[in-house]
Amino acid sequence: MTAVFRGCGVAIATPFNEDGSVDFDAYRELINWQIEKGIDAIIACGTTGEASTLNDDEHVATIKFCVDTVAGRVPVIGGAGSNDTQHGINLAKRIQDAGVDALLLVTPYYNKCSQQGLIQHYTATADAVSIPCLLYSVPGRTGVNIAPPTVAELAKHPNIAGIKEASGDITQVAEICRLVPDDFAIYSGNDDMVVPLLSLGGDGYISVIANIMPEESVEMTKSWFAGDIKRAAELQLTMKPIIDSMFADVNPIPVKAALVKMGMCKPYFRLPLCMPSAEVDARIERDMKAMGLI
DSSP states (O other): OOOSOSEEEEEOOOOBOTTSSBOHHHHHHHHHHHHHTTOSEEEESSTTTTGGGSOHHHHHHHHHHHHHHHTTSSOEEEEEOOSSHHHHHHHHHHHHHTTOSEEEEEOOOSSOOOHHHHHHHHHHHHHHOSSOEEEEEOHHHHSOOOOHHHHHHHTTSTTEEEEEEOSOOHHHHHHHHHHSOTTSEEEESOGGGHHHHHHTTOOEEEESGGGTOHHHHHHHHHHHHTTOHHHHHHHHHHTHHHHHHTTSSSTTHHHHHHHHHTTSSOSOOOTTOOOOOHHHHHHHHHHHHHTTOO
């Protein structure tokens, strides 16, 4: 199976209006700016897109808007998944019908199911759709880790094309790379581990920092794949302080605060998320100035 994309995909933020509705005008601008800056894919309504506070109709409508705005210029991957497998299947089908190129399926949260439960959950979901599915392992958010043997088992499914690996455990990533077939795509879900993952045979990353630094984020993977490992490593290390700032509070609070400073969205979240503390905000501003972003 061909990778859905190779390089850097942005886990794009979802702008809101003061009344809590999706700010589609700002969303359009963000999408077009990302494409102008060379992004390789757009991931809509993932963690950074605040999917957990969108109801299903809003979720699907936001992804459909992204698909229509992108208009085939880059792949669009729709965030999906649920702690209720049937609910997740129903949502995945609706997102598929919205025209996405692939689905990003987060592990069931809160239930803390077994590895066998994960296999059954993902198999049922992949059986129900006809487009590529990417597993999404982010145990720090969901309380559930997809173990390497489980990834290897799921990689046998014809619709399961890859994984966004956000455990932060490079040893686990290495074991996944060892166990899965060569055509199974592995994307870093951690902006600070891109070059290490690429060195193990990864295909790129799904990025938070690309929301505010798309050119540099894309250049990191392009440099790697062009054989300029020194430049890729230089970018990884140069961006490390601003990457750390983007996780000084729970994602997407810092990156959305950064977009506000850049004039690209309004300062609104859906509760329980809210703007960062003065201390975190000052850190974000300091590191943005150091990178010449503001």
